[in-house]
Every structure is written in structure tokens, then in C-alpha cells.
Amino acid sequence: MQVGIGYVENLIFILMGIVSLTSIPFVILAVKSRDLLMAVIYSAVQSTLYSLLLFLLLAPDIVLVYVAVSVGLLPLLTILLVKKVGRYEA
Amino acid sequence: MFLITIASLYLNIAISIYGVIAKPNLVKKFIALTIAQDSINTVAILMGYRVWREAILQPPILLSWSPSPKDLQDFMNRAVDPLPQALVLTAIVIGLAVNIFLVSTILHLYRHFKTVDMDEISKLKRGAIVEETA
Numbered sequence: 001m002q003v004g005i006g007y008v009e010n011l012i013f014i015l016m017g018i019v020s021l022t023s024i025p026f027v028i029l030a031v032k033s034r035d036l037l038m039a040v041i042y043s044a045v046q047s048t049l050y051s052l053l054l055f056l057l058l059a060p061d062i063v064l065v066y067v068a069v070s071v072g073l074l075p076l077l078t079i080l081l082v083k084k085v086g087r088y089e090a
Numbered sequence: 091m092f093l094i095t096i097a098s099l100y101l102n103i104a105i106s107i108y109g110v111i112a113k114p115n116l117v118k119k120f121i122a123l124t125i126a127q128d129s130i131n132t133v134a135i136l137m138g139y140r141v142w143r144e145a146i147l148q149p150p151i152l153l154s155w156s157p158s159p160k161d162l163q164d165f166m167n168r169a170v171d172p173l174p175q176a177l178v179l180t181a182i183v184i185g186l187a188v189n190i191f192l193v194s195t196i197l198h199l200y201r202h203f204k205t206v207d208m209d210e211i212s213k214l215k216r217g218a219i220v221e222e223t224a
Contacts, residue, residue, distance in 0.1 A: 010091075017091035020098040027102045027125055031109035036117050043121050046102075050128055053095075057132075057139050058170045062178055066128075069186050074124055081117060081193050085206050089115045 016056050023049040034089045036082045044075045096136065102129040116196045116206040123192075127185050131178045138171030 023046050030042035047070040055063050106129065109122030152165055196206060203211050 013091040013095075017094040017098075020095040024098050024101055024105075027105050030125060031105055031113070031118070031122055036115070036121075039118065039121050043125055046125060047128060050132055053132060054135060057135050059135050059175050059178075062131075062135060062175055062182070065179055065182050069182055070124070070128060073186065074189060077190065077193050078117070078121065081120075081196060084197060085117055085200050089118060 012056055016053060019049050019053045019056070023053075035087065036085075036089060037079065037087055040075050040078045040082065043078075044071055047071045047074075096133075099129055099133050099136065103133070114208045116199065116208060119208075120189075120192055120196060124189060127181075131181055134174045134178050134181075138174035140168075140170050 026042045026046040026049070030039045030046065033039045033042065047066070051063050051067050051071065054066060103126055106122045106126035110119050110126065113119055113122065152161065154161060157165070199211065200206050203214055205211060205214075
């Protein structure tokens with residue numbers, strides 16, 4: 001056993017905990033917000049945090065697909081939909 | 091901290107399913123549904139995770155072309171489970187197709203009813219049915 005391994009392991013776990021705790025307020029804001037454009041942006045921030053979490057969980061192949069789909073394509077599509085439908089929830 | 095990760099993912103699933111059920115706006119329902127989808131995929135990845143105790147920063151790959159039995163043993167001990175990753179990779183791509191279908195459905199509903207509020211849509215539908223049967 002090498003020295004200092006427990007420290008790195010705990011660091012990765014602490015990073016995972018911080019990232020997943022930070023994603024909770026963004027999910028709440030995305031569900032609560034009356035402004036649909038801001039809700040889309042909050043959900044994109046949540047997706048970015050999830051991609052970091054997936055990278056820490058040793059799944060880099062998922063990250064490659066997930067970033068393109070869930071941070072790039074879906075917010076673009078939803079913003080186009082919001083532009084057609086109207087920005088503010090009644 | 092690992093327990094906090096699991097608990098916060100479950101909390102995210104709960105909040106987004108509340109958003110799908112309770113919010114009347116269809117676009118808001120769609121956003122909450124994508125968040126629920128991502129959280130469930132991340133929980134599936136989390137199930138296949140394993141801590142490799144020896145040196146966690148080295149990637150879980152075979153390092154030589156002709157591995158000895160000890161190398162294979164080490165690899166088996168340190169690799170994460172690839173089955174949830176394959177399932178999630180497929181689920182993300184299929185989910186993209188389903189989401190595009192949902193967006194086009196919401197757009198058609200908006201063009202038909204001139205609103206995306208689900209309460210308004212059910213009122214209009216009820217009015218249309220009463221008008222037809224009267």
C-alpha cells in the first residue's frame with residue numbers, strides 16, 4: 001500500500017458529494033421558476049454537474065455522449081420550443 | 091459523502107417527478123422529465139461503480155498486450171461494471187429520440203389549441219366535446 005491513497009480516495013468522494021449537493025438547488029430552481037428560459041438554463045447547469053459526476057464515477061464514455069446530448073442538443077431544442085410557445089408561464 | 095451522493099440523486103428524482111405531475115405547463119413538464127431521465131441514468135451508473143483501492147487515479151484498462159494471470163486478476167479487481175454503462179449509453183440515445191418526439195408533439199398541441207397550459211387544454215377539449223354532442 002502506498003502512502004496518501006486514502007486522501008485521494010476521500011477527495012474523490014468529497015468531490016462527488018459536493019457536485020451532487022450543488023445539483024439539488026438547480027433542480028429546485030428549474031422546477032420552481034416561472035421563466036421557462038431560465039428553467040432551461042438551470043437544467044443545463046444541472047446537466048453539466050451530472051457530467052462531472054459521471055466522470056468521477058469512471059464512466060468517460062457516457063460523458064462523451066452525455067455532454068453532446070444533454071448540455072448541447074436538448075437545451076437548444078427546448079429554447080427553440082420556448083421561442084415558439086412563449087417565454088413566461090401563465 | 092457517498093451516501094450524500096446517493097441521497098441527493100434520489101431527492102433530484104423526487105423533485106423532478108413532482109414537477110412532472112404538479113406543473114400545468116407542458117414545457118415545464120418536459121424540462122422536469124429530462125431531469126428525471128438524467129438522474130435515473132446517473133443512479134444506474136452509480137450501481138456499477140467500484141472503488142479501486144490500490145491507486146484510484148489509474149484508469150481501469152489492461153496495460154500490456156499479453157497479460158499474465160496476475161494482470162487479469164488485478165484487472166478484474168479494479169474494473170467498474172461495464173453493463174450499466176452500456177445500458178445507459180443506449181438509454182441516452184433512445185431518450186434523445188423520445189425527447190425530440192415530445193417536443194414536436196408539444197409544438198403541434200400549441201398550434202392546435204394556441205396554449206400549452208394543460209388545464210386550459212382540457213377545458214377547451216371538454217367544450218369541444220360538449221359542442222359536438224349537443
